[in-house]
Amino acid sequence: MIVKLKYSMLAVIVLLAPGATTFTYAQTDIAPVVQNKKQESIWIDVRTPAEFASGHLSNAINIEYQDLGSEIMSVTQDRSMPINLYCRSGRRAEIARQVLLKMGYVNVINHGSYEQATKLTAQN
Structure with missing residues (x-):
């Protein structure tokens, strides 16, 4: 609008x-x-590049969970931007989520595994 x-x-x-x-x-x-742009969301696959290459959401970017804290500012500086995370099981995505929350990002969701994120995005 x-x-x-x-x-x-x-x-x-x-x-x-x-x-x-x-x-x-x-x-x-x-x-x-x-x-008044609709606030978009960011999907981040926190797995390794090899895992990412084996399959990922089409709109996802790949930043390994241990690098996310140092690389997130190049993706978005908007701490209210919705950020969606996933990995193989949800464990690394949760570690990444905690890092982002400590950095002041307030809208970070761990969607668990790649398979769970795939099902979720297929529903929408």
Whole structure:
């Protein structure tokens, strides 16, 4: 949804010089565009690159769980962005979730295994 806000601004500039007074009027229309984008979510596969290559969600990125803390800022700096994690069993995804929570990310979900995440995304 795009909301257009239109402001009309009347600028009055008064220039005073010795013996003369000048008034200048300028009308300026400013039309900034504000976009209310639907907040997207990020899917992160925290398994090894070899596991990721053997099968992954199509919209997932691969960051190993032990590297997630140092690499998450290159993915999103928005600490309220929904982040979905999965791995082989859910154990590494939970470790990664705890790291992100300690870093201040507030919307982090461990979806367990790749198979569970596949079933969940197929339902939606």
